[in-house]
Amino acid sequence: MTIQAIDITRVDTSAAASLPVRPNIFRRYPQLTVSPAILVVLLAGWWLATNVLGAPAYVIPRPQEVFQALVQGLSRAPWDKAGYWYHSGVTLWEALLGFAIGSALGAMLGLALSHWPIAGKSWYPYIVGFQSLPKVALAPLMVVWFGFGLEGKVFITAIITFFPVLVNTMAGYQAVEPERIELARSCNASEWHLLTKIIMPSCLPFLFAGLGVASVLSILGAVVGEFVGARAGLGMLLMQFNQSMEIAPLFAIILLLGVIGFLMNYAVGLVERRYCFWAQRAGASARI
Amino acid sequence: MQPMPATATSVQTEVAPAPALIRARGLSKVYATATSGEVVALKNLDFEIYDGEFVSVVGQSGCGKSTLLKVLAGLLPYTAGSVELNGRVLRGPTSETAVVFQSPVLLPWRTVLDNVLLPIEFRKLPMASYRRSASDLLEMVGLRDFAQRYPFELSGGMQQRAAIVRALVQDPRLLLMDEPFGALDAMTREQMNLELLRIWRQSRKTVVFITHSIAEAIFLSDRVIAMTARPGSIAEIINIDLPRPRELSVINTDRFGRYAARLRSLLEAQGGLF
Numbered sequence: 001m002t003i004q005a006i007d008i009t010r011v012d013t014s015a016a017a018s019l020p021v022r023p024n025i026f027r028r029y030p031q032l033t034v035s036p037a038i039l040v041v042l043l044a045g046w047w048l049a050t051n052v053l054g055a056p057a058y059v060i061p062r063p064q065e066v067f068q069a070l071v072q073g074l075s076r077a078p079w080d081k082a083g084y085w086y087h088s089g090v091t092l093w094e095a096l097l098g099f100a101i102g103s104a105l106g107a108m109l110g111l112a113l114s115h116w117p118i119a120g121k122s123w124y125p126y127i128v129g130f131q132s133l134p135k136v137a138l139a140p141l142m143v144v145w146f147g148f149g150l151e152g153k154v155f156i157t158a159i160i161t162f163f164p165v166l167v168n169t170m171a172g173y174q175a176v177e178p179e180r181i182e183l184a185r186s187c188n189a190s191e192w193h194l195l196t197k198i199i200m201p202s203c204l205p206f207l208f209a210g211l212g213v214a215s216v217l218s219i220l221g222a223v224v225g226e227f228v229g230a231r232a233g234l235g236m237l238l239m240q241f242n243q244s245m246e247i248a249p250l251f252a253i254i255l256l257l258g259v260i261g262f263l264m265n266y267a268v269g270l271v272e273r274r275y276c277f278w279a280q281r282a283g284a285s286a287r288i
Numbered sequence: 289m290q291p292m293p294a295t296a297t298s299v300q301t302e303v304a305p306a307p308a309l310i311r312a313r314g315l316s317k318v319y320a321t322a323t324s325g326e327v328v329a330l331k332n333l334d335f336e337i338y339d340g341e342f343v344s345v346v347g348q349s350g351c352g353k354s355t356l357l358k359v360l361a362g363l364l365p366y367t368a369g370s371v372e373l374n375g376r377v378l379r380g381p382t383s384e385t386a387v388v389f390q391s392p393v394l395l396p397w398r399t400v401l402d403n404v405l406l407p408i409e410f411r412k413l414p415m416a417s418y419r420r421s422a423s424d425l426l427e428m429v430g431l432r433d434f435a436q437r438y439p440f441e442l443s444g445g446m447q448q449r450a451a452i453v454r455a456l457v458q459d460p461r462l463l464l465m466d467e468p469f470g471a472l473d474a475m476t477r478e479q480m481n482l483e484l485l486r487i488w489r490q491s492r493k494t495v496v497f498i499t500h501s502i503a504e505a506i507f508l509s510d511r512v513i514a515m516t517a518r519p520g521s522i523a524e525i526i527n528i529d530l531p532r533p534r535e536l537s538v539i540n541t542d543r544f545g546r547y548a549a550r551l552r553s554l555l556e557a558q559g560g561l562f
Contacts, residue, residue, distance in 0.1 A: 179393045186361050186387045187410035187458070188380075197409065201397050278396040278438055 061248035069249040070256075081232070084256060090233040091222045092260060094150060098157020099218035099264075103165040103211055105158070110169025111203070115195065120170075127166070135160045136224045143229040153230070157221030161214035165207065172206025173199065205279040208272040215264040219257060234260075307375075308336040309462060309494050310360065314369030317355055328519035329355040332369070335513060335522060337496060339461070342488055344497045344505035345513045346551060352520030353498045357466045360496060361387045374461065383411060386455035388465040392447035394439035400450050401426070401435040407458045418457060425453040428490070429483065445476040449483070456491060465497045469504070478536060481507055485534060502555070503539060506530070506547045514554045523554050 026033050043063060049055045050062040057065075076083025113120035113127075138159065142152030176199055184194045226235025234253050241250040315333040318326050329352040337343050347353050358364040359371065362381040371378040373385070386407070394403045401422060408418045426432050429449040431442075439447055448468055455463055469477045481504060488495055499505050505512045506528055514523040528547060530538055538544055 177393070179389050179391060180395070182358075182363055183387070183389065183393050183406075184410060185363055186381050186385070187407040188383065189410035193410055197406070198395070201395070204397075278440065 058245060058247055061251055065248040066251045066255070069252040073249065073252060084234070084237075084253070087232055087234050087237050088256060088260065091219070091226065091235060091257075094153040094222040094225065094233065095157055095218040095260075095264070097150075098154045098221055099161050099214060101154065102158035102161030102218075103214050106162040106165030106210070106214075107169050107207055110166040111173065111195075111200070113166075114170050114173035115199075131163050131167070135163075135221075139224050139228045142225060148229050148231050153222050153225030153233070156225045157218050160217050160221040164213040164217065165210040168206045168210030168213075169203055172203030175206065176202040204276050208268065208276055211268045212265055212272075215268045216261050218264065219261045223257065307339060308372075309339045309341075309374055310335075310337040310496075311372045312336075312369065313371075315359070315366055315371055316368040317352070317359055317364065318367045330359070330366070331519040331521045333520075333522055335525065337494060339494055340492055341511065342485075342495045342497065342509050343511050343513060344499055344509040345515060346499055346502060346505045346555065347515030347520065348517050348555065349500065351515045351517050353500075353515060354466055356515075356520070357387070357464050357496065357498050360462075361385055361464050363387075383458065384460055385462045385464060386458055386460040388448075388451055388455050388463065388468045390467045390470055392439070392444075392451040394447055394450060394454075396439055399436050399438055400431060400442070403439065403450060404454045404457050407454060411458065413458075421459075422453070422457050425456050426450075428487065429453055443476075445472055445480060448472065448480065452484070452487065456487070456493070461494060463493045463495045465495060467498050467500065470499075477504070482536065484508065485532075489533065502548050502551045506544060506551070507534060507536075507539060512547075512551060514551055523557070526550060 046060070046063050050057070050060055070084075073084035076085065078085040078089065080086060113123055135156065139156055142156050146152035146155060180198050180202060181194065184198050189197070222233065223235035223238070226233040227239060230236040234257055238250060238253050241247075241253065312333050312335050315330060316328070317330040318328050321327055333356070345353050345356060355364065359366050360373075360378070362378055362385065373382065394400070395406070398406070404422045404426065405415065405418060408415055408422075423432070423435065426435050429452065431446060431449060431453070434442060434446065434450075439450070442450065448471075452468070469480045472480060484495075485508060495508075497505070497508055509528050512526045512528060514526065515521070516523045526547065530541075530543060530547075
C-alpha cells in the first residue's frame with residue numbers, strides 16, 4: 001500500500017516538472033561531457049577561420065601547424081636546448097622557487113602584521129602603495145641587479161606572488177571567529193597555543209585562496225623575468241619566435257604556459273583538499 | 289514520574305549552609321564605546337551562587353546576561369564591585385570554570401574527541417590521563433560512536449553535546465552556559481534540557497545558565513535570577529521549589545505556571561520580553 005503511494009507521488013512530481021526520471025549524463029558530469037564538446041567547437045572554429053576563411057598565417061597560424069610545432073618541440077630530449085621540455089623545466093623551476101619564497105614570506109608577514117596590530121597599522125600604507133605598483137615594471141631592474149640568470153626571475157616571481165598571499169592571510173586573521181579566541185582564553189591558553197592551534201588553522205582556507213592566485217601569477221612572473229633578458233626558458237623562446245616571426249611555435253609555447261599554469265593551480269587545489277578538507281564542508285568561506 | 293516531596297531540593301541548602309562558590313557584591317560593568325560614550329551593562333549586582341546549585345539568569349535581549357557570564361568566566365574585567373570565586377577574588381579565567389557558548393565552537397579541523405580534549409591541551413595537562421574520561425563523557429551523552437568523526441558530520445544538538453563534554457572534561461566546579469540551546473529546534477531543546485539535568489545530577493557541578501526562555505529557566509533551575517532591562521540589575525531572585533528529578537510533565541503543573549506568570553510579569557515590567 002505504502003509502496004504504491006510512494007510510486008504514485010514520484011510519477012506525479014516528475015511528470016509535473018517534466019524532467020526525465022533517469023539523471024542525465026550531461027547534468028551529472030558536465031566537465032567530462034560538455035567541456036570537451038566546447039573544446040571541439042573552438043578547435044573547429046579555429047580550423048575554419050584559418051583553412052577555409054583564409055585568415056593570414058602571420059596573424060593566426062593553422063591549428064595543424066601549431067600541433068606540429070608542439071609535437072616537434074616535445075619530441076626532443078629534456079636536456080636538448082632546441083626542445084620545449086628543457087625550457088619548460090627552466091621556467092617551471094623559476095616559478096616554483098619564486099612561488100615558494102614569495103608565498104612563504106607573504107604568509108608569515110601577513111600573520112605577523114595581523115598579530116601585532118601596531119606593526120600592521122604602521123606598515124599598511126607602504127604595503128598598499130607597493131601593491132598598487134605594477135610589479136612587472138621592476139623586471140628591467142632585475143637584469144641590472146642579477147644579470148641573466150635564475151635569481152632575477154625568482155626575485156620578480158617572489159614579489160608578484162607575495163601580495164595575494166599576504167592580503168589573504170591578513171583577511172583570514174580578521175575572519176577568525178571571536179568565539180574561538182574566547183574559548184581558548186577561557187581555557188587559559190598560551191599566546192603560542194592561541195596562534196598555532198586556533199588562529200593559524202582558521203586562516204588556512206584564506207591562505208589557500210591566496211596560494212591559488214599566486215600559483216597562476218608565478219608563471220607570469222617567471223615569463224616576464226625572461227622577457228627582459230634570459231638565456232633559457234619559455235619566455236625567452238617566446239621572444240625569439242616573435243622576432244623571427246615564427247607564429248606557430250609561438251602559439252605552441254603559449255599553450256604550454258597555459259597548461260603549466262593550470263597544473264600549478266591544480267596542485268594547490270590538491271594540497272588544499274588534503275589539508276583543508278573541512279573548510280568546504282563546514283561551510284567556511286574559502287574563496288574571497 | 290515518581291513524585292518527590294517538594295522540600296527535596298531545599299534540603300540541600302538548608303541542612304548545612306553550603307559555602308558560596310560565587311559571591312558578587314556591587315558588581316558593575318561599564319563599556320566605553322566610541323560612538324555613544326559609556327554604556328552601563330551591569331549595575332550593582334549582589335548575589336551568591338552555592339556549590340552544586342543550578343541557577344538560571346533570564347532577561348530581555350541586551351540586558352547584560354551574556355556580559356555577566358563573561359565576567360564570571362573571567363573573560364571580561366568588571367569595572368566596580370567585587371566577585372569572589374571559591375573565596376578568591378576573580379582575576380581572569382581559572383581552571384575551576386568552564387564555559388559553554390551559544391554556538392558549539394567546535395574546531396572543524398579536529399575530530400570530536402580532539403575537540404573535547406582541547407582544554408586539556410591548552411591547560412598543558414597530561415593528555416593520557418584525560419583520554420579515558422573524555423571517552424566516558426562522550427559515551428554518557430551518546431556520542432561514543434562519533435568520537436573520531438568531524439563536527440560537520442554531526443547535527444546541531446550533537447555538536448552542542450560535544451561542546452558540553454569539552455567543558456566537563458576539565459572537571460570544573462562551575463559550568464557557565466550562555467544560551468547553549470538557543471539555536472536548536474524546540475524538540476531537540478527539550479531533549480537537551482532533560483539531558484543537561486541528568487548530566488548535572490551525575491556530575492554535581494554548579495551551573496549558571498543564561499537563557500531568555502522563562503520555561504527553560506524554571507524547568508532547569510533551583511533559583512532563577514530575573515534581570516532588569518539595561519542597565520542590567522537584579523529584579524528578583526526566585527526559588528524554584530519543584531520536585532527533582534524533573535520530567536517534562538512538570539511544565540503542566542499549577543506551580544510551574546505560577547512561577548512562569550511571576551517571572552513574566554517581572555520581565556514585562558521592564559517593557560516587554562521581546
